[in-house]
Amino acid sequence: MRGTGWKLLDNPITRAMASPLSVDDYLTQFNPLWSVAEVRGRIERVERETADAVTLHITPNGHWQGHRAGQHLVLGVEIEGVRHSRCFSISSAPADAGITVSVKRNGQGLVSNYLVDQARAGEILHLSQARGEFLLPEGNGPLLMISGGSGITPLMAMLRQCVREGQQRDVVFLHYSNSYIDTLFRAELRALAERFEWLTLIQVVNEGAPLAGDRRGLFSAEQLVELVPDYAARTPLLCGPPALMERVNAAFERAGLATPAQEQFQVKVSSAAGEGVVLFSKSGREAAGDSAGSLLELAEQQGLNPESGCRMGICHACKCHVSEGRVRDLRNGEVRDVKDEDIQLCVHAAAGAVQVEL
Amino acid sequence: MNAAVNAMPQNITPKRGWRHLSAEQVEAFGAELDALRKEVMADLGERDARYIRRILKTQRYSEVAGRALLFAGFLPPAWIAGTALLSLSKILENMEIGHNVMHGQWDWLKDPALNSMTYDWDNTCPGDQWKHSHNYMHHTFTNIVGKDRDVGYGIMRLSDDQPWKPQYLFQPAYNWILAAFFQWGVALHDVEFERIGRGKSFAEARKQLSGIWKKARKQVFKDYLLFPALAGPGFVFTLAGNVTANLIRNLWAYAVIFCGHFTEGVEMFSEEEVEGETRSEWYLRQLLGSSNLEGGRAFHILTGHLSHQIEHHLFPDMPAHRYAEIGPRVQEICKRYGLQYNTGSLPRQFGTVLKRIHRLALPGRRRAAATA
Numbered sequence: 001m002r003g004t005g006w007k008l009l010d011n012p013i014t015r016a017m018a019s020p021l022s023v024d025d026y027l028t029q030f031n032p033l034w035s036v037a038e039v040r041g042r043i044e045r046v047e048r049e050t051a052d053a054v055t056l057h058i059t060p061n062g063h064w065q066g067h068r069a070g071q072h073l074v075l076g077v078e079i080e081g082v083r084h085s086r087c088f089s090i091s092s093a094p095a096d097a098g099i100t101v102s103v104k105r106n107g108q109g110l111v112s113n114y115l116v117d118q119a120r121a122g123e124i125l126h127l128s129q130a131r132g133e134f135l136l137p138e139g140n141g142p143l144l145m146i147s148g149g150s151g152i153t154p155l156m157a158m159l160r161q162c163v164r165e166g167q168q169r170d171v172v173f174l175h176y177s178n179s180y181i182d183t184l185f186r187a188e189l190r191a192l193a194e195r196f197e198w199l200t201l202i203q204v205v206n207e208g209a210p211l212a213g214d215r216r217g218l219f220s221a222e223q224l225v226e227l228v229p230d231y232a233a234r235t236p237l238l239c240g241p242p243a244l245m246e247r248v249n250a251a252f253e254r255a256g257l258a259t260p261a262q263e264q265f266q267v268k269v270s271s272a273a274g275e276g277v278v279l280f281s282k283s284g285r286e287a288a289g290d291s292a293g294s295l296l297e298l299a300e301q302q303g304l305n306p307e308s309g310c311r312m313g314i315c316h317a318c319k320c321h322v323s324e325g326r327v328r329d330l331r332n333g334e335v336r337d338v339k340d341e342d343i344q345l346c347v348h349a350a351a352g353a354v355q356v357e358l
Numbered sequence: 359m360n361a362a363v364n365a366m367p368q369n370i371t372p373k374r375g376w377r378h379l380s381a382e383q384v385e386a387f388g389a390e391l392d393a394l395r396k397e398v399m400a401d402l403g404e405r406d407a408r409y410i411r412r413i414l415k416t417q418r419y420s421e422v423a424g425r426a427l428l429f430a431g432f433l434p435p436a437w438i439a440g441t442a443l444l445s446l447s448k449i450l451e452n453m454e455i456g457h458n459v460m461h462g463q464w465d466w467l468k469d470p471a472l473n474s475m476t477y478d479w480d481n482t483c484p485g486d487q488w489k490h491s492h493n494y495m496h497h498t499f500t501n502i503v504g505k506d507r508d509v510g511y512g513i514m515r516l517s518d519d520q521p522w523k524p525q526y527l528f529q530p531a532y533n534w535i536l537a538a539f540f541q542w543g544v545a546l547h548d549v550e551f552e553r554i555g556r557g558k559s560f561a562e563a564r565k566q567l568s569g570i571w572k573k574a575r576k577q578v579f580k581d582y583l584l585f586p587a588l589a590g591p592g593f594v595f596t597l598a599g600n601v602t603a604n605l606i607r608n609l610w611a612y613a614v615i616f617c618g619h620f621t622e623g624v625e626m627f628s629e630e631e632v633e634g635e636t637r638s639e640w641y642l643r644q645l646l647g648s649s650n651l652e653g654g655r656a657f658h659i660l661t662g663h664l665s666h667q668i669e670h671h672l673f674p675d676m677p678a679h680r681y682a683e684i685g686p687r688v689q690e691i692c693k694r695y696g697l698q699y700n701t702g703s704l705p706r707q708f709g710t711v712l713k714r715i716h717r718l719a720l721p722g723r724r725r726a727a728a729t730a
Contacts, residue, residue, distance in 0.1 A: 016584055019576040020478040025471055029418040081407025083468040303399075305465040 006062060010036035032124040039063045039127040044098065046119050049184050052105035053150065054116050055091065059098045060127060067094055067130030069161040070154040070237075070263070074315045075101060076126030079114050083126065085317065086111040087310035089153035089239075089263070090130060091185075093160035102184055104150035128315070134263035136161055137235050142170035144231050146219075146248055146260065148240025149177060152184050154263055155239055159199070163192060172200045172228050176219060176244055179207040202227050219244055221251035236260030264312070274328070274350035280304060280358040281323065289350030294330060295320075296345035304358050306345060313347035320345050325354030375625055375646040375698055387695050388638025394687060395673050398680050406677050407467055413454055413659070414471075421447035424603070425585060431595025444603035446660075449610055451480050452541075453662025454678065460489055463677045482574035483545035487566060491548035497674050501619060501647030502627045508619065509626065511536070511543060512552045516714060517626040518723035529719045540608035540615075545570050610660070613708055614651070618667035621649040622710035623700050644671035645692065649700035650685070651707055658682050668699065 014023050027034040033042060041060040049055050067073070067090050076085040086109075092100040106112040136158040137143065145155045152175055162169050173193075177183045183203065193201035204215045204223070215223060224231055238248050238260035249259045274289030278298055285302045292298040296318050299306050309317030313331060319342045327343060328335045328351040335351045345356070376384065420443045427440030456479025458464070464472040471477075478485040491507065499505035503519040510516045514533065515526040536543050549570070554563045581600040589596040625646040632643065651657075651665035658665050659679075666681035669688055673681075692699040 013584070016576070016580055019580055020480060020573070026418055026422065028471070029415050078407070081402075081404040081467060305468060307468070 006034075006036045033061045035061065035063065037063060039129060041099070041125045041127050043119055043121055043123045043125065045121055049102060050104075050182055050186075052116060052182075053102060053184050054119065055100050055102045056115065056119060057098055057100050058125060058127075064099075064127070065129055067099065069093055069136045069157040070134040071130040071132040071157075072154065072263070072314075073099075073101075073130050074128040074309050074317070075111075077111060077114065077119070077123070079110065084111050084114075085126070085309040085315070087312065087314050089157065091153040091156050091160075093157055093164045095161070095164045102150065102153045102156075104184065106150075132263065134237075134239070134261060137237075137261070140167065140169055142172075142230075142234045144172050144174065144228060144234035144236045144260075146174045146236065146238045146240070146244075147176070148219075148244040150184060151240035151244075151263075152177075153239075155237060156185050156189075158237070159189075159192070163196070168196075168198045170198050170234075172202065172231075172234065174202045174204070174224075174227065176204045176240060177206070179205050180211075219247045219251075221254060224248075224251055232257055238262040239264075274298065276326065276350045276352040276354065278325075278350045278354045278356060280356050282358055289352075289354070293349060294346050295327070295343075295348050295350060295354070295356060298350070299345060299356070299358055306358055308346060311346045313344055316344060318345040319343065321357040323355045323357060325350065325356075326352030327354060376642050376695075378696055383695065384638045384642065385636070387691070387697075388636070388641050390691050391641050391672055391688075392637075394684060394691075395676065398673075398676055398684060402466060402677065406679070409679050410455075410464055410467075410472065410677070413450060417447050417450040417455060420444075420450070424599075425596075428585070428596045428599040429589050429592060431589065431592050431599055437595055437599055441599040441602050441606075444599060445606040448480060448603050448607040449660055452607060452611060453614070453664065454659055455479070455662075456481065457662050457664070458678045460485055461493060462675045465675075478573075480577065481544065482541045482570065482577055483547070484569050484573040487548040487569060488544070493674070497671065499632075500644055500671060501625065502629055502632055502643075504629055507547065507550065511547060512550065514715065515718040516620050518718070519626055519628065520718075522718075522721040526719050530716050533715050537609055537612040538605060540612040541604070542574075544611075545574060613704070614661045614664050616711045617651055617704065617707045618648055618664055620711045620714055621700060621702070621707045622714070623698065624649050641672055642697070644668070645697060645699070647671070649702075649707060651704050652701055653704065655682070657704075668701075 009027070010023050018026055022036075024035050024038065027036065033040050039060055041058040041064070043056050044059050045057040047055040047057065070089075072087050072089045074085050075088050076083050078084075088101045088103060090099050091102040092098070103112050103115045105116045132154075134154055145158070147155045155173070159171065159173060161167075162171065173189065175183065175189075180186060180203070183189075183205075189201050193199050202213060202215070203210070204217060204219070206216070206218075208216075210216045215227065217223070228234070232255065236248075236252065236259075238245060239262060240248075242264070245262060245264065249262075252259045274292065274295070276289045277286060278289050278295065279286050280299060280302060283302070283304055285304065287298055287302050289298065292301050294311075296306065296308055296311065306320055307317050309315035311318075322338050322341055322343050324339050326335060326337050327348045330347045330349055379387070424440045424443030424445075424447055427436045427443065430436040431440060456477065459472050459477045460474050460479065462474040465474050474489075479488075481488075496506055496508045501509060501517075503509055503517050510520060513536070514529050515522060549563050549566050550558055551563075554560060581604060582597060585600060586593040586597040625643075627643055627647070632639070635643070645668055648667040648671045650668050651661065653661075653665060658681075663678035663681045664670060666678070666685055669676075669681035669685055670678065672688065689699045689701075
């Protein structure tokens with residue numbers, strides 16, 4: 001059923017019948033994909049990409065409004081009964097049937113590791129609508145896509161869109177990874193590069209011998225000039241780990257160019273612990289700010305369960321009212337005083353006494 | 359209404375049930391309970407999630423089936439089965455789901471449908487008022503005469519320490535009215551009529567009453583108008599089924615809840631006694647102020663595991679189905695410290711509650727029960 005069909009089920013009569021519960025509280029019991037408003041999806045297939053990455057093929061329910069290449073979604077999954085949500089870029093092109101999300105194992109990352117190791121066909125996921133402003137530029141101008149590691153996913157969606165729509169757009173796809181075998185979509189990228197004149201694929205690997213045209217090592221301004229001499233004439237797009245993004249941005253700035261359009265998929269947050277004393281005013285709990293990084297982690301340590309999502313400052317699910325206090329923005333280290341303000345707990349730490357309404 | 363809850367108790371023997379314990383023993387007892395709590399909370403996981411989701415499914419299916427059967431309520435078997443299923447669903451929803459979810463027992467699942475901040479139960483009492491009168495007032499000040507309004511609910515004398523008043527002569531009778539309309543008693547509980555004009559402003563009470571009406575009218579509309587109307591010519595049968603289901607749920611909830619704190623041997627406390635109370639002493643008060651019911655697994659589920667009132671009062675935010683598992687261990691700890699662990703069958707425990715209601719309807723006090 002389309003989204004509108006479900007909305008017909010959500011009217012004053014059905015709501016009164018379900019009251020004080022919601023219509024969804026009943027629908028969900030009959031089929032976990034049924035909802036009058038929520039986007040949910042079923043994993044149809046789990047495709048292994050590399051030793052430590054998978055692509056989930058997901059069929060969303062009728063509430064899914066589609067996406068534009070480069071956008072991400074918040075994906076909620078149950079792990080040992082507990083729902084965890086994180087942001088993932090969508091790797092499929094908008095015209096594809098269903099959506100795909102490609103996930104790479106990520107150190108201690110609970111959700112990524114679960115999806116790579118244990119996600120199975122048939123599993124139900126809680127999804128948000130697609131969001132994000134990191135999009136394929138309009139028009140037909142030449143592009144330079146720079147990606148690192150699993151930062152390749154939004155750019156892959158853009159590339160796939162170019163292919164599906166038959167755009168003969170001049171694209172240089174410059175990807176940084178540990179090794180060839182580690183590279184997401186390696187086979188597809190090579191096949192596309194062989195088939196289409198307009199696509200130039202260059203890989204820079206950290207390990208192993210580079211193939212012809214490829215390089216070994218890390219990003220540098222000199223390397224960029226050498227590999228893509230006309231880079232300044234291209235519209236740059238960037239997604240990768242923080243270290244790569246910093247270097248690329250610095251290179252563009254030094255060359256007097258605007259930094260690329262970009263999407264962070266990992267937030268480089270300062271590891272400094274908080275300071276001061278945090279009071280969680282609703283529960284009456286108190287904790288030393290230095291016993292955790294972010295206010296979110298601190299609240300969780302205290303046994304509180306605030307809503308949370310991406311844990312990197314993107315989805316705003318963990319926004320919470322702070323009545324008063326001094327906080328540090330973990331993304332840039334800035335310390336500021338807040339009063340009666342909603343802040344994202346996941347990217348803020350205490351920098352003095354803080355009173356959080358939790 | 360009366361001022362029993364504001365009246366000062368005249369004569370309470372302090373710390374009766376744990377007089378024999380030294381301060382060190384009291385702390386050691388508390389530490390054992392803390393350790394037990396920590397152990398269970400660290401172990402929560404998929405098994406618990408599966409349990410509550412199964413309960414949810416059972417409740418929703420029985421409600422849908424019950425209401426559907428009542429549409430054929432002109433057939434006696436359909437009416438009986440429909441009413442029974444709807445009663446079951448209302449009991450499960452109020453006791454094992456609503457009460458426990460609103461205690462925050464399932465917040466850790468991070469499932470918006472089981473979140474204590476947003477869940478509201480199928481009861482005429484609004485969730486936010488319930489969380490104040492129950493989670494905060496009753497669970498913090500359990501059995502403190504003059505502070506815990508669950509001791510008599512402002513209308514009954516259930517402790518020797520409440521001064522007698524002539525109106526209590528009628529409590530054996532109006533006790534049954536409270537039982538039949540229990541959800542309405544619960545709904546009006548937090549308004550604290552006896553404090554209006556004294557500690558509480560009319561404006562505040564009016565605000566609460568409007569909240570109650572906003573909540574209650576939805577149930578009244580749904581159960582007594584909408585579903586009967588949808589049944590068309592079967593209006594009366596559906597209405598009768600819904601009234602009966604609410605009544606059965608009321609009687610059941612009343613019986614279970616009255617057996618939690620008003621059975622024989624349960625202790626009451628004074629405000630002075632608990633001044634400067636430590637966490638371990640709080641545990642002791644919860645233990646000695648509560649009593650359990652014995653029964654099978656289905657019985658425990660239908661009581662929302664309030665049959666494990668003792669465990670619930672020790673660990674109000676622990677998923678309730680764990681109470682049955684840790685009960686024997688709590689009992690064993692109590693035995694080692696020579697503490698009473700009050701438990702018995704529903705008929706036996708309820709019998710002692712009725713005895714208390716009748717005895718305390720009359721003036722006078724008796725120490726025997728309290729020092730047992």
